[in-house]
Amino acid sequence: MSRETTVATEGHGHGHHQLHQDDWDAVGARLEGEAEMSLDFLEGAASWLTELADGRPVRRVLDIGSGPGVASCVLAATFPDAEVRAVDGSAPLLERASARAARLGLGDRLVVTQRELPDGLDSLEPADVVWASRVVHHLGDQDEAVRRMAALVRPGGVLAIAEGGLSLRSLPRNIGIGRPGLEARLDVALQDWFSEMRAAQPGTASTVEHWPGILAGAGLTPSGTRSFLVDHPAPLDPGTRGVVTDWWGGIGERVADRISADDRATLERLLDPQNEDGLYRRPDVFVLMATTVHAGRAPTP
Ligand SMILES: C[S@@+](CC[C@H](N)C(=O)[O-])C[C@H]1O[C@@H](n2cnc3c(N)ncnc32)[C@H](O)[C@@H]1O
Known part of the structure; x- marks a missing residue:
């Protein structure tokens, strides 16, 4: 694995919502599982990028x-x-990336570089395709981050930002325990968690999250927005079910103090591996979500 810098990232912010x-x-393991579960999205988006490349090498x-x-x-x-x-700030995640590429026979073409974002962007070499999925929203000034990413796109090349879409749904409206509509209420609580997480980022700046507008503001020509479905009907295979239970565990930690006692009790039952009504055992758990990708093209001279 090639690692170009080692970045100390401790103590660069305050507030318990900052990651x-x-x-x-x-x-x-959770991120890798989620992404594997979303391979239809990733392959669909990559295939769209080949269309956008339009024969350019x-x-x-x-x-x-x-x-x-x-x-x-x-x-x-x-x-x-x-x-x-x-490119990522986490050495263990980059080690996973290298191991994965080696396993898939792609190791000779995958290079990993540890960088703290957004400052670490400026020293990267430009590319024909720049992909940034679910990362811009972790950076304080999203417009500025997209501007710096846009500067990395070669003339005629494409920057693709995966942000937004529809949150994961995995249970019917009425699950037979608690008040129907739990997932919709968790979503509301998660939105508040998300806003606080954004507010805690260093250099945080509020912006209208109109991604094609942000791409245009960064000097790119917006070249389309597409949403990709991740759709695994029940019954789930054990691997996908494991991703869903981990996902719910993460949500539980984020929203436990934002939901009613009744919903908290339902969540606890759902997360109990021994409970027949829980996510580990019930037969009706599925995965349905949509991820949106916004693309912008760099001007040619
Ligand atoms: C939600 S994960 C997305 C991972 C992957 N792109 C995906 O869509 O599944 C966010 C990634 O951004 C990285 N990250 C977040 N903030 C960062 C920062 N300030 N500097 C470097 N990497 C950062 C994290 O280490 C993590 O790998």
């Missing part, structure tokens, strides 16, 4: 905030002439 590097380091791809490199590997498979550089 520190060690938080990311600890969630490698793609020799270099950047995956910014790559995490465990599932998208990096899909991009390497999709662009066989490209070197793909996975």
Whole structure:
């Protein structure tokens, strides 16, 4: 694995909603599982990027905030002439990315680079395709972060930002325990958690999250927005069910103090591995979500 810098990330912010590097380091298996569950989205998006490349050679791809490199590997498979550089602040996640690429026979074209964002963007080499999934919202000034990512796109190349969509749904409206509509109420609580997480980022700035407008503001020509479905009907295979239970565990930690005692009791039952009504055993657990990708093209001289 090539690692170009080692970045100390401790103590660069305050407030319990700010995610520190060690938080990311600890969630490698969960992030990899979530991304594997979303391979339909990643492959669909990569195939759209080949359409956007429109015959232009793609020799270099950047995956910014790559995490465990599932998208990096899909991009390497999709662009066989490209070197793909996975960029992230977390060394353990980048190790996962390297291991994954080696397992899939893509190790000779996947390079990992540890960088703290957004400052670490400025020293990267430009690329034909720059992919940034679910990372811009972790950076304080999202417009500024997109501007810095746009500066990394070669003339005629594409920046694709995966942000927004529809949150994961995995249970029927009425699950037979508690008040129907639990997931919708958890979603509301999660939105508040998300706003507080954003407010706690260093250099946080509020912006209207109109991503094509943000891409245009960064000097790119918006070249489309597409949403990709992740759809696993019940019954789930054990691996996907494991991702869902982990997902709910994470949600529980974030919203437990924001929901009613009744909903908290339902959540506890759902997360109890021994409970027949719980997520580990019930037959009706599914996965349905949509992820949106916004693309912008860099001007040619
Ligand atoms: C939600 S994960 C997304 C991972 C992957 N792109 C995906 O869509 O599954 C966010 C990633 O951004 C990285 N990240 C978040 N803030 C960062 C920062 N300030 N500097 C470097 N990496 C950061 C985390 O380490 C993590 O891998």
